[in-house]
Amino acid sequence: xxxxxxxxxxxxxxxxxxxxxxxxxxxxxxxxxxxxxxxxxxxxxxxxxxxxxxxxxxxxxxxxxxxxxxxxxxxxxxxxxxxxxxxxxxxxxxxxxxxxxxxxxxxxxxxxxxxxxxxxxxxxxxxxxxxxxxxxxxxxxxxxxxxxxxxxxxxxxxxxxxxxxxxxxxxxxxxxxxxxxxxxxxxxxxxxxxxxxxxxxxxxxxxxxxxxxxxxxxxxxxxxxxxxxxxxxxxxx
Amino acid sequence: xxxxxxxxxxxxxxxxxxxxxxxxxxxxxxxxxxxxxxxxxxxxxxxxxxxxxxxxxxxxxxxxxxxxxxxxxxxxxxxxxxxxxxxxxxxxxxxxxxxxxxxxxxxxxxxxxxxxxxxxxxxxxxxxxxxxxxxxxxxxxxxxxxxxxxxxxxxxxxxxxxxxxxxxxxxxxxxxxxxxxxxxxxxxxxxxxxxxxxxxxxxxxxxxxxxxxxxxxxxxxxxxxxxxxxxxxxxxxxxxxxxxxxxxxxxxxxxxxxxxxxxxxxxxxxxxxxxxxxxxxxxxxxxxxxxxxxxxxxxxxxxxxxxxxxxxxxxxxxxxxxxxxxxxxxxxxxxxxxxxxxxxxxxxxxxxxxxxxxxxxxxxxxxxxxxxxxxxxxxxxxxxxxxxxxxxxxxxxxxxxxxxxxxxxxxxxxxxxxxxxxxxxxxxxxxxxxxxxxxxxxxxxxxxxxxxxxxxxxxxxxxxxxxxxxxxxxxxxxxxxxxxxxxxxxxxxxxxxxxxxxxxxxxxxxxxxxxxxxxxxxxxxxxxxxxxxxxxxxxxxxxxxxxxxxxxxxxxxxxxxxxxxxxxxxxxxxxxxxxxxxx
Numbered sequence: 001x002x003x004x005x006x007x008x009x010x011x012x013x014x015x016x017x018x019x020x021x022x023x024x025x026x027x028x029x030x031x032x033x034x035x036x037x038x039x040x041x042x043x044x045x046x047x048x049x050x051x052x053x054x055x056x057x058x059x060x061x062x063x064x065x066x067x068x069x070x071x072x073x074x075x076x077x078x079x080x081x082x083x084x085x086x087x088x089x090x091x092x093x094x095x096x097x098x099x100x101x102x103x104x105x106x107x108x109x110x111x112x113x114x115x116x117x118x119x120x121x122x123x124x125x126x127x128x129x130x131x132x133x134x135x136x137x138x139x140x141x142x143x144x145x146x147x148x149x150x151x152x153x154x155x156x157x158x159x160x161x162x163x164x165x166x167x168x169x170x171x172x173x174x175x176x177x178x179x180x181x182x183x184x185x186x187x188x189x190x191x192x193x194x195x196x197x198x199x200x201x202x203x204x205x206x207x208x209x210x211x212x213x214x215x216x217x218x219x220x221x222x223x224x225x226x227x228x229x230x231x232x233x234x235x236x237x
Numbered sequence: 238x239x240x241x242x243x244x245x246x247x248x249x250x251x252x253x254x255x256x257x258x259x260x261x262x263x264x265x266x267x268x269x270x271x272x273x274x275x276x277x278x279x280x281x282x283x284x285x286x287x288x289x290x291x292x293x294x295x296x297x298x299x300x301x302x303x304x305x306x307x308x309x310x311x312x313x314x315x316x317x318x319x320x321x322x323x324x325x326x327x328x329x330x331x332x333x334x335x336x337x338x339x340x341x342x343x344x345x346x347x348x349x350x351x352x353x354x355x356x357x358x359x360x361x362x363x364x365x366x367x368x369x370x371x372x373x374x375x376x377x378x379x380x381x382x383x384x385x386x387x388x389x390x391x392x393x394x395x396x397x398x399x400x401x402x403x404x405x406x407x408x409x410x411x412x413x414x415x416x417x418x419x420x421x422x423x424x425x426x427x428x429x430x431x432x433x434x435x436x437x438x439x440x441x442x443x444x445x446x447x448x449x450x451x452x453x454x455x456x457x458x459x460x461x462x463x464x465x466x467x468x469x470x471x472x473x474x475x476x477x478x479x480x481x482x483x484x485x486x487x488x489x490x491x492x493x494x495x496x497x498x499x500x501x502x503x504x505x506x507x508x509x510x511x512x513x514x515x516x517x518x519x520x521x522x523x524x525x526x527x528x529x530x531x532x533x534x535x536x537x538x539x540x541x542x543x544x545x546x547x548x549x550x551x552x553x554x555x556x557x558x559x560x561x562x563x564x565x566x567x568x569x570x571x572x573x574x575x576x577x578x579x580x581x582x583x584x585x586x587x588x589x590x591x592x593x594x595x596x597x598x599x600x601x602x603x604x605x606x607x608x609x610x611x612x613x614x615x616x617x618x619x620x621x622x623x624x625x626x627x628x629x630x631x632x633x634x635x636x637x638x639x640x641x642x643x644x645x646x647x648x649x650x651x652x653x654x655x656x657x658x659x660x661x662x663x664x665x666x667x668x669x670x671x672x673x674x675x676x677x678x679x680x681x682x683x684x685x686x687x688x689x690x691x692x693x694x695x696x697x698x699x700x701x702x703x704x705x706x707x708x709x710x711x712x713x714x715x716x717x718x719x720x721x722x723x724x725x726x727x728x729x730x731x732x733x734x735x736x737x738x739x740x741x742x743x744x745x746x747x748x749x750x751x752x753x754x755x756x757x758x759x760x761x762x763x764x765x766x767x768x769x770x771x772x773x774x775x776x777x778x779x780x781x782x783x784x785x786x787x788x789x790x791x792x793x794x795x796x797x798x799x800x801x802x803x804x805x806x807x808x809x810x811x812x813x814x815x816x817x818x819x820x
Contacts, residue, residue, distance in 0.1 A: 014731050031569070043685030047737040048729040054448040057484045057565060059377060060277040076568055101419065102734040108274065121389035122337020122382070131291075132334040134346035143339045147371075147378060151276050183337065218564075 001027045004079060005089040006037055008049065011100055019100070022046070023089070030080035034067055034090060038074060051104040058216055061152030065104050066093040071154040071214040095157040097166065111153050114169045118177040118195055123188035139184040146179035146224055148217045155211035155221050161204050168204040171211035171221050178224045181231060190235065197232045205229070238417075238424040242268045242393075243652040244645075245428035247400050247413060247455060250278035251376070251634060252616025253434035254383035255641030256598075256648070257392050260432070263649025268393040270415055270426065272435075272450060275384045275394060279436055279448045280637060283376025284561055285489030286368030287638075288356060288631035289330040290323065293347040294366035299323040301358055302367065304813055306632060309355040309518050310589075310625020311766035311776065312815035313468070313784070313804055318623045320808030321596055322632075325639045330369050333638065338382040340371050341558070351558075352492040353630040355518035361820070364516050368631045373487050373561040379634055398424065399739055401668040403431070403458050403612070404661060408602070410612035411658045414668045418739065421732030425664045429652040432644050433459075433592060433600070433614040434637075438750045442585035442700075443692040446478055446485040452743035453750035455618055459592050460749055464602055464609065465786035465800065467620040468590035469750075470758035470768045473628055474701050476522035478584025480542040482569055486562050486581055488630040491515045493554055496546045497526070498578065499534040505543075510820040517820045520627040520767040523583040527701050530582075537580050544578035583701060589628055589767065590757070591620040593786065593802070598644030604786045604802030611651060611658070615644040622784060622804075626766020675741050680724020684741045687718050687725065691744075691751060694718075699755050704771040708759040715752050716795045722748060753787040756797035761785060778815055782806075 004026055011019035026040040035053055042049045051074075053063040058076035065074055068082045068091055082090055098106040124133070149172065156162050156170035177196055180186045196202040202225060211221040243265035246257045253269060260267045271278070290297040303323040307314045334340060334348060341349040350366040358365040371378040387394075395415070401423070402414040412427040435455040439447025460466050476497075477486040491497070497515050499505045509525040510517035517525075526543050529535060536542050547555055552575050555563055559574070566572050566579050591614070593601040598613040598621070615621075616637045623636055698711035722745060729737045763777040764770045783801045790796035806812060 012731060012733075014733060031571075033569075042736075044683070047685075047727075047740075048731065050734040050736050054273055054277050054450045055279060055282050056449060057282070057482075058568070059282050059374075059561075060273070060279070060448065062273065062277050078569070102731075105734050112274070116388055119389075121385035124335075124337075128331075128335040131331055132340075132348050135342055136346050137342045137344065140339060140342045144372070147339045147381070148374070150281070150377070179339075180337075183339070185337065 002030060002079065002086040004028045004037060004083065005087070006041055007089050007091045008041070008103070009093040010103055012102055028079050030078070032079045033075050034077045034079060034082065035063055035074035037079060037090060038092065050102045059150060061150035064095050064152040064154045064157070066095055067091070071095055071158040073152060073154070073216045076216050095153060097157045097163045108153065110166065111156060111172070114173045115151065115176060117169060118173050119188060119192060120176045120180070122180065122183065122186055124185055125187060133185045135184055142182045143179055145219050146175050148219055149175050150217060152216065154214040154216055158210040158214035160208055160210065161206055165204065167200045169200050171225060174202055174225050174228055175219060175221055178228050181228060193232050193235055196228055202228050202232060238422060239427065240268070240424060241427045241657070242266045243428065244430045244432065244648050245270065245413060245426050246432045246434060248433065248435035248616070249275035249394065250280035250434065250436055250616060251379050251383060251637030252641035253432070254387055255638050256432045256434055256615055256645035258383065258386055258390060259642050259645025260649040261390050261392060263646065263653065265649045265652045268395060270395045270398045270400060272397060272399045274396050276380060278380055279451060281377045281380040282446070282448070282485060283634050284373040284485060284487035285353060285492065286351065286370035286375045286631045287330060287379070287634040288353060288367045288629070289326045289369055289635065290367060291327060291330065291348060291350060291369065293343055294350045295358065297358065297365055297367055299327065300811055301360060301365070303808065303811060304360045305356055306623065306629060307813045308361065308818060309627055309629040311627055311818055312625065312782065313765060314625030315622040315805035316808040316812060317805045318596060318621045320811060322623050322635065322639050326635045329638045329642060333379065333382060336382050336386050338371065338378050340369060351489060352516060354488050354491065354516050354522065355629040364513055368489065368492060370489065372557070373489050373559050376634060379638070399742070400455060400458070401671060401742070403462065404664050405462055405609060405612070406661055409610040409658050411660050412664070414665050416668070418734055421735055423665045423668055425660065427657060427660055429655055429657055430611045430613060430648040432598065432648050433612070433618060434616045434641060435618050437588040437617040438747060439585045441691060441695050441747050441751045443696040444478060444483040444582070445585040446475055446483055447585065452747045454743060454746045456591055457746035457749040460753055460789050463788060463791050465593060465788050466590060466753045467593035467786055467802065468622065468757070468784050469754040469787055470761050470785060471589035471626050471766055472585065472754065473519055473587040473589060473767050474523045474583040475586035476519055476526055476583050477545060477581040479565060479569055480537060480580035480582050483584035484565055484569065485584065485586070486545065486565070490545060490547065490559055490562060493558055494550055498544045498546050499529045500536050501534060505529055513820050518627055518629060521820065523701055524769060526583055542580040542582040545581050546578050547574045548576055548578070587628055587633060588617055589620070589624040589626065591618045594619050594621050596621065596643065597647035598640060599647065604784070604800050613644040613648045615640040626768060671742065672738065675725065675727045675738060678724060678726035680726050682721045682724040684725045684744045687721055688744050688747070691718055691748060695751055699758055702769055702771055703758055705759065708755055711755050712759065715748065715755060719748050719795065749789070752795070753797060756799065757785045757787045760799050782815065
């Protein structure tokens with residue numbers, strides 16, 4: 001068992017004028033998830049701590065937060081990944097660029113509004129066949145990275161362009177656009193490329209690579225953004 | 238706040254999203270309430286696939302799928318439900334593909350299919366490739382695709398709203414009351430029809446694949462009204478959860494050729510299910526693993542796990558078709574399935590029982606054909622009795638979309654035919670009382686401590702192997718925990734994002750689900766499917782070929798009344814007579 005200090009940026013708009021740090025001491029195994037440690041705090045020390053979480057294994061995307069200064073999922077980050085020895089501190093803050101509602105809970109609406117703006121749904125108006133639309137293994141594999149996205153917002157809220165310009169649609173939405181632009185069955189490629197070509201779109205990206213580093217699913221986001229840029233440039237996929 | 242919609246859907250996983258889509262196609266106003274954001278529903282955690290007799294890889298027929306479902310359910314499956322399901326699921330899988338779902342593909346560009354536990358050709362002769370999959374993140378892709386289609390359809394969502402009460406009067410549902418997490422406000426939703434699709438309750442167990450949020454809220458609310466929960470004793474332990482963590486490791490791992498091995502390296506499933514070995518149904522594999530562990534052949538420091546061996550498979554299969562679980566093993570156990578054995582143990586996974594419904598999703602109020610007008614249910618939280626005593630792998634995703642679709646269609650049809658029924662005079666009264674009791678208590682009990690004791694005791698006493706004395710002990714433990722729960726006090730007075738309040742409320746719901754489950758299991762003195770009694774080891778069709786209906790005794794707290802319902806032993810065109818279940 002390690003003794004771990006958990007330092008959490010707290011903010012309750014009903015009682016606090018501004019955010020402040022609180023530090024809690026808990027015991028943990030090196031193989032525990034950071035979320036386990038936060039749960040120790042919430043369940044046995046200070047139940048007023050607010051956070052989002054659900055699946056506990058990196059597929060629901062609820063518990064994106066800034067851990068040791070980096071965007072990660074608390075359920076996919078192990079204590080041993082962030083501290084070396086007993087007595088060390090795990091630092092936890094809300095993800096940046098979205099309004100903090102309380103403690104680690106941020107307003108996700110602007111994030112989902114950007115998502116909705118790219119027409120994130122399959123479009124094919126020709127009559128569907130009686131069975132499946134045929135697609136080769138290579139064509140299906142084209143969507144392997146982009147369809148892996150869980151909409152956790154780790155990428156978008158690690159992007160310096162998004163921090164200074166909230167109207168930028170952000171890496172997560174571009175990944176979603178990529179998923180449909182490069183789907184051989186989809187018919188709305190041009191419409192989506194036009195959305196990507198707007199001044200809130202893909203050209204805002206300055207290739208900082210923060211998004212790729214932040215992605216808990218190892219999606220090569222910067223590469224996908226570059227592919228979308230090229231498709232816009234040649235207006236084809 | 239007061240809202241009014243023709244059809245209201247509670248829950249935004251696979252069943253809720255499919256129901257919302259289909260209700261909207263019925264030309265009625267629809268809204269969907271979820272305690273999470275829809276893309277965070279637990280459907281996203283399903284990995285291996287969705288079974289449908291497409292025959293893309295090997296010859297297959299819906300009759301074979303129906304047979305496997307009925308036999309897999311140890312003949313407690315309602316055969317009319319199994320027939321409807323096995324036919325409908327073929328259409329629905331193609332429909333999902335037409336919605337853009339990125340399925341993995343065969344070499345000729347069709348939807349790829351692989352083997353899964355209990356799926357056979359020619360009524361049990363050999364394993365068959367029936368599971369349609371998108372790598373090992375099929376549930377994630379179904380959830381994303383259905384959410385995308387709802388965005389396209391303009392479905393109205395109320396995210397992070399926790400339902401606290403169902404408004405049922407004179408046998409008709411009139412709406413729901415929900416708590417808005419961001420404001421702490423109560424909302425009344427007036428509706429002509431309500432569809433419940435809020436998932437399972439695996440969080441009553443210590444080791445589980447289920448999300449923290451799966452606490453059986455809507456099942457409990459239904460049960461608290463004196464309405465029955467069906468077949469609660471049948472709870473599935475998935476054989477392969479990551480050791481200690483319980484995180485799901487798909488059955489696709491065995492479908493692709495993974496082998497279970499004990500401490501000596503022996504492929505022990507050869508002894509328990511000689512025909513299909515590692516691809517036996519989940520109840521059988523789970524019991525086999527626990528038996529190996531009990532007899533001292535387990536692995537790991539506590540000898541409480543067995544290994545899954547992939548090391549003989551090509552790296553591209555492991556990192557391609559099984560990428561998700563490879564990542565999970567590397568992240569959580571620091572092991573690489575390409576060269577390491579991965580320790581697994583059974584994990585509480587899926588409720589076969591729940592709110593009883595007919596084939597159209599209409600909620601039943603007793604075992605004799607009574608129903609609750611205007612109230613529908615689908616998905617894990619419902620019991621149309623497709624899964625009987627044990628669910629086959631891939632049939633949960635199938636259940637969601639097939640019966641979610643039917644609930645949406647029939648709820649909309651009903652809503653078009655009726656006027657709004659009046660709301661009760663003070664619809665929020667019960668919900669306010671629930672919150673007041675949690676906020677104004679003076680007791681010193683900690684909800685988290687009670688929850689931990691609930692999870693540990695359920696795991697020990699109503700787990701994979703069960704017996705009368707342990708379960709009688711559990712009845713008393715639950716009475717004690719419920720008494721202590723009344724002394725839980727929520728200290729945080731905040732209105733916004735008060736998750737202390739929500740977690741305390743969820744614990745109350747979980748305790749009720751555990752109560753119904755324990756009483757149902759204690760009552761059934763036979764072994765069938767996932768319900769395995771050490772003191773009644775045989776299946777007993779003479780006395781027990783019937784569904785359990787558990788009712789909360791509203792006059793005597795802690796007491797559960799048990800009724801029964803007949804099993805539908807015939808489908809519409811096919812019927813499979815109960816036989817000994819061997820593989």
